[in-house]
Amino acid sequence: MAEGSVSIAQVESSFQKFAIHGDTKATGKELNGKNFAKLCKDCQIIDGKNVTTTDVDIVFSKVNVCFLRAKSARVITFEQFNQALTELAPKRFKGKSKEEALQQLYGLVVGKEPTNAGVTKVTKAAAVDRLTDTTKYTGSHKERFDESGKGKGKVGREDTPDTSGYVAAYKGSGSYDDKVKNA
Numbered sequence: 001m002a003e004g005s006v007s008i009a010q011v012e013s014s015f016q017k018f019a020i021h022g023d024t025k026a027t028g029k030e031l032n033g034k035n036f037a038k039l040c041k042d043c044q045i046i047d048g049k050n051v052t053t054t055d056v057d058i059v060f061s062k063v064n065v066c067f068l069r070a071k072s073a074r075v076i077t078f079e080q081f082n083q084a085l086t087e088l089a090p091k092r093f094k095g096k097s098k099e100e101a102l103q104q105l106y107g108l109v110v111g112k113e114p115t116n117a118g119v120t121k122v123t124k125a126a127a128v129d130r131l132t133d134t135t136k137y138t139g140s141h142k143e144r145f146d147e148s149g150k151g152k153g154k155v156g157r158e159d160t161p162d163t164s165g166y167v168a169a170y171k172g173s174g175s176y177d178d179k180v181k182n183a
Contacts, residue, residue, distance in 0.1 A: 008082075010106075010110040010111070011082075011106050011109050011110055012078055013110075014039070014043075014109050014110060014111065014112050014113070015028075015031060015039075015078055015081055015109075016028035016029075017112075017113045017114060018031060018035045018036075018038060018039040018042075018113075018114055019031045019032075019035060021035055021038065021114040022034075022035070022114075023035075029077065029078070030075035030076065030077055031075060031076050031077075031081055032074055032075050033057070033060050033061075033064075033074050033075075035114075036056065036060050036076065036081070036084070037053060037056050037057065037060070038114060039109070039112075039114075040053075040056045040088075041053075042112055042114060042115050043108045043109045043112045044108055045085075045088060045092055045105060045108055045109075047092065050091050050092055050094060051088055051091050051092045055088070055091060056088070059084045059087050059088055060076065060084060062084075062087070063076055063080040063081075063083045063084045063087070064076055064080065085102060085105050085106070085109070086098070086102055088105065089101035089102040089104070089105040092104075092105060093105070133149075134149040135149065
């Protein structure tokens with residue numbers, strides 16, 4: 001490898017991070033089209049001039065079809081990912097040799113992880129605090145929470161009748177043995 005070049009293992013590490021992003025069942029061995037586009041955007045492969053989101057989608061479809069996979073399988077392996085980068089490199093770095101452009105593209109990908117831009121933050125407003133303060137609840141709503149403010153779940157939502165004795169809701173249930181002993 002040339003001086004200052006990037007190892008394939010480092011590129012594969014970034015590939016795996018993007019492959020599992022947003023998918024709990026992902027193994028990290030295959031990258032879907034959405035995450036490939038996210039990788040290209042987050043790593044600044046898409047620059048808006050030379051490489052656009054359309055270019056990225058076209059290259060993804062091209063490498064996906066080349067390997068004669070089912071059309072429904074919209075994922076690429078690391079090998080196909082490398083092929084896609086090889087196609088995008090000359091577009092992104094015009095005027096450079098294919099190898100040089102590919103190394104620069106690898107440089108953009110290495111060490112990157114998916115970013116969570118635009119993720120909704122939890123609001124801390126006085127109105128929200130007031131509405132979620134369980135100590136201020138009254139009536140039937142008060143029954144849904146214990147003293148610490150933790151919800152009781154189904155027990156707090158449903159009025160479950162006591163069917164423990166011969167006579168339903170008998171106040172002296174469980175006292176029979178005491179009466180027999182004292183007699």
